[in-house]
Every structure is written in structure tokens, then in C-alpha cells.
Amino acid sequence: MQAPLKPAMAPLVWQVGALCRAIAGALEQKFNPVAVRGEISGFSRASSGHCYFQIKDGQGQIRCAMFRRAAALVDFSPRDGDLVELRGRLSVYEARGDLQLVVESLQRAGAGALMEQFLRLKARLEAEGLFDAARKRPLPALPRGIGLVTSPGAAALHDVVTALRRRLPHVPVLLAPASVQGAEAPADLVRALQRLYAHARDGADQPIDLILLVRGGGSVEDLWAFNDEALARCIVQSPVPLVSGVGHETDFSIADFVADLRAPTPTAAAELAAQPREVWLALLDGMANRLHDAAMRNLDQLAQRLDQTAARLGRPSQGAGRQRLHLAQLEQRLQHGLATQLAQRRHRLDVQQPRLRAAVQGRAQQARQALAHAARGLELLDPRVVLQRGYTWLTDASGSTVTSVAQLTEGAAVRATLADGEADLQVTKTGRV
Structure with a gap:
């Protein structure tokens, strides 16, 4: 008998917007x-400054959107019929699914030859795995x-140094000057990088x-040095993470693809290299708060143990009281010490940050050792320790401690507590020493 056919698996049901986003993501990635x-067709400029048109040839056409910021950089007035070369990113306009x-x-x-050369080199290096995310290192x-590495006369140098001084004023910056434009620039950039690699x-x-x-920023020709193959292969050999910040946000170069991280501008590259000082201060405050909370929890636990030990001691309550007072003083000293340490270390963060954590931890360890020493001293007051030296604890029939012969009469029953047990005794004779 023939087995029944299994029903075909139902396709995944998409939300329309989610499908548009998925398609857009696939396009952008590929x-x-x-x-x-x-050729430009149907060119129009909206009051917002955004431009809309189609780019077409004999085989097809694609809708285009050029937003105001990019439109402001165009050095001619586009018209229908103009033969142009454009650079951009494919996407899906979700509102219409276009x-x-x-x-x-x-x-x-006219500049299409450079772009063709760029795309051929990009495809070849990508095929070799030089763009793979797996080889990119975290900063x-x-x-x-x-x-x-930059030109000593460039505005980019001032922008980067200003950003680094604001965020990491104590970190030294070593400049390897190089020309960044012209026929000699690629080899000059390679030499500058190799000097830094050796260092x-x-x-x-x-x-x-x-x-x-x-x-x-600059024109395609101005930035062309960063599309050099020898420079790209030199960047891949960097012994430490390397950030590429070339041109404006819309500019892409081969150096961007092979670097560990691409920054949209030189200033952004400097900002990616260093977290703001406020972030480290907030992190330090959080660590100090956690350390303080841990120390307080430890003190609470030790205080509870101290109360339990004092409750078992009976008469030597004065000693326990002194230890409680000492414990309270230690707690106050620890709190004051933590506050003082935090204020001093925050003030000296720029030069002594790595030592702060060790100093605070050492202070807490000293407090814990002092508490442990106090607990050991308290344990020495335990009557059982005295009994182990040969003494005996006498109590009468009511359980009261016998401290004088005046409390005894001949024939009275007493109980003797020794280090390893108890014995019931009867008084046969009394007398004073």
C-alpha cells in the first residue's frame, strides 16, 4: 500500500515591513x-533640497534619491539627459516597497575609470579575505x-589631537607624518605605517x-592614495588595531575596508579610540559603590557573629561591649577611609587610575584582618577556654554561680562544670582561706 504524501511545508509568513527590511538588508550586504x-531622467529638486530622479540606460532604470547634504556637494546643475556617474547605496523604500x-x-x-579600478581592486581583496570580519580586532x-599617520599640515591633525586631548589627555600620541595626496602619497603612507609598526x-x-x-575630505582624486593596493596590504599587517578615518561620512576607500574599524571622519576616529573621561569616572564610581556595599555586608555578617558569640559568654559582657565599640570604630574608620580614598583617587585619576583598585582593595583587606583579630580576641574570653586550664565552674541547686563559701552549707548539693563534662558533688565541709 502506498504511503500517504506528506503535506508541503508552509512558507514563512512575513509582515510586509519586515520583508522590506530583510530585502533591504540583503541588498546592502551584497x-x-x-x-x-x-543617463538622468525625470530630475526634480524638492523645496527641502532633496533631489529625485531615475538613472537609466538602454536596458533598465533605477529610482534615485539624493538628499540635501549630498546634493550640496554636486558642482554642476543636473538635467535630464545628462550622462553621469554616481556612487551610493541600494536600499528599499519601505513605504512603497520600491x-x-x-x-x-x-x-x-569621465571619472568612471577610477571607479572601475576601485571596484576591481575591492573585489579582488575581498575574495582574498582581507575584508573578513573575523580578522578585525576590537579596539x-x-x-x-x-x-x-596623517599630513602634519592637514586640518585632520588638529581635529584628531583636539579630540584626544579632550578625552585622553594623559595618553601620548606619536605622529608619523606622511603626504596624503599625490603620486608619492601611497609609498609615503606605507613608510609611515611601517615606522609605527616597528615602534x-x-x-x-x-x-x-x-x-x-x-x-x-576631498574629491575622488584627492583621496585616491587610500585606494592603493600596497597600502591596503600594509594596513592588514598592522601588529595593533588600526582605525581608518578618511574623508567625509559618504567617502569610502580601500583602506576603510581592510582596517580593523572604519570611522566616518578623522574626528570620529579619535573619538572611537578613547572613551570620554566621564565614562571612566562613572565606572570608577560604580566600582567604589560595589566595594563599599560588599564591605558593609561583610561587616554586618561579622557583627552578627559577634552578637552570637557575646550571647554565649554570659557574665563577660563587658568584654563583648568593648569589642562592639571597637567594631563600631572600625566600621566608622573603614567608611571614612573609603570615602577619603575615593576622593583622592578620583582627583588623581589621570595619572594613577591603575593603582586605585589595588589601594581600595588593600584597605578593605586591612579592615577584614582587624575584624578577624578582634573576633579572635573575643573568643579568648569564652569561659570554656578558662576551664581547659584546670579551673572548675560551680553552680548551686538553683543554677546560680557559686563564687563564695558563704553561699554553701554542709550537705548542700552543687554541680561542677569542667572542660570535658559535669559532676554532681555534696559539700562535706566549708572554711575560708
Whole structure:
């Protein structure tokens, strides 16, 4: 008998917006950035400054949107029929489900050879795995030193140094100057990076944990040095994480793809290299609060143990009282010490931050040792310790402690408590010493 056919699996049911976003994500991952050559059709400029048109040739057309910021950088007035080369990112306009190209730069046709060269090199290096996310390294949270490659006369140098002084004023910055434009720039950039690489490997006195490769904005030709293959392969060889901050946010170079991290601008590269000082201060406050809470919990536990021990001691309550007072003093000293340490270390954070945690932990360890010593002293007051030296504790029939012969009469029953047990006795004779 033939087995019944299994029903086909039902397809995944998408929300429309979610499907649009998924398609957009797939497009962006596979194609972007893209460069297109074609003819402008249906060009219009809205009152907002945004521009909308189609780019077409004999085989097809694509809707385009060029927002005001990118439109302001165009150095001519686009018209229908103009043959242009544009650069941008494919996306899906979710409101209509339309494929559109968000234009980031637009120029008259003629610079297409450079873009074709860029795309061929990009595809070849990507195929070799030089863009793989697996080889990208995370940036150090608090670098000991930063290497910087840029032109000494560029505005990018001022922007980066200003940002680093604001965020990490105590971290040294080692500049390796290089030209960033022109035919000699790629080889000059490679030499500058290699100098920093050698220092990163051997510079024990002034270590480098991060390198910034930066240049300000410019035309495609101005930024072309950062699309050099030799420079790309040199970047891959960096012994420490390297951040590329070349041009403006809409500019992409081969250096951006091979670097460990791409920053949209030189200033952004400096900001990525260093967390703001306020972040570290907040982290330090959080650590101090956790340390204080832990110390207080420990003190509460020790105080509870002290109360329990004192309750078992009976008459030696005065000793327990002194120990409680000493414990309270220790607690006050610890609280005051923690507050003082925190204020001093916060003031000296820029130069002594690594020692703060060890100092606070040492202070807490001293307090714990003092408490342990006090607990041991308290335990010495336990009557059982005295009994172990050969003494005996006498109580009468009512359980009251016998401390004088005046409390005894001949024939009275008493109980003797020794270190290892008890014995019932009868008084046969009394007398004073």
C-alpha cells in the first residue's frame, strides 16, 4: 500500500515591513557601495533640497534619491539627459516597497575609470579575505599610546589631537607624518605605517596599542592614495588595531575596508579610540559603590557573629561591649577611609587610575584582618577556654554561680562544670582561706 504524501511545508509568513527590511538588508550586504553610470531622467529638486530622479540606460532604470547634504556637494546643475556617474547605496523604500539608490556623490561621466579600478581592486581583496570580519580586532578600551599617520599640515591633525586631548589627555600620541595626496602619497603612507609598526613591536618605553590613519575630505582624486593596493596590504599587517578615518561620512576607500574599524571622519576616529573621561569616572564610581556595599555586608555578617558569640559568654559582657565599640570604630574608620580614598583617587585619576583598585582593595583587606583579630580576641574570653586550664565552674541547686563559701552549707548539693563534662558533688565541709 502506498504511503500517504506528506503535506508541503508552509512558507514563512512575513509582515510586509519586515520583508522590506530583510530585502533591504540583503541588498546592502551584497552590493553596497555601488557605482552606476547612466543617463538622468525625470530630475526634480524638492523645496527641502532633496533631489529625485531615475538613472537609466538602454536596458533598465533605477529610482534615485539624493538628499540635501549630498546634493550640496554636486558642482554642476543636473538635467535630464545628462550622462553621469554616481556612487551610493541600494536600499528599499519601505513605504512603497520600491528599490531605490540613495546617491552619495554625483559627477559628470569621465571619472568612471577610477571607479572601475576601485571596484576591481575591492573585489579582488575581498575574495582574498582581507575584508573578513573575523580578522578585525576590537579596539583597546584604554590605550597606553596612540600612533597617528596623517599630513602634519592637514586640518585632520588638529581635529584628531583636539579630540584626544579632550578625552585622553594623559595618553601620548606619536605622529608619523606622511603626504596624503599625490603620486608619492601611497609609498609615503606605507613608510609611515611601517615606522609605527616597528615602534609598536619594540617601543617598551612608550608602547602603542592603537594606530589612527586619517585624512580630511576631498574629491575622488584627492583621496585616491587610500585606494592603493600596497597600502591596503600594509594596513592588514598592522601588529595593533588600526582605525581608518578618511574623508567625509559618504567617502569610502580601500583602506576603510581592510582596517580593523572604519570611522566616518578623522574626528570620529579619535573619538572611537578613547572613551570620554566621564565614562571612566562613572565606572570608577560604580566600582567604589560595589566595594563599599560588599564591605558593609561583610561587616554586618561579622557583627552578627559577634552578637552570637557575646550571647554565649554570659557574665563577660563587658568584654563583648568593648569589642562592639571597637567594631563600631572600625566600621566608622573603614567608611571614612573609603570615602577619603575615593576622593583622592578620583582627583588623581589621570595619572594613577591603575593603582586605585589595588589601594581600595588593600584597605578593605586591612579592615577584614582587624575584624578577624578582634573576633579572635573575643573568643579568648569564652569561659570554656578558662576551664581547659584546670579551673572548675560551680553552680548551686538553683543554677546560680557559686563564687563564695558563704553561699554553701554542709550537705548542700552543687554541680561542677569542667572542660570535658559535669559532676554532681555534696559539700562535706566549708572554711575560708
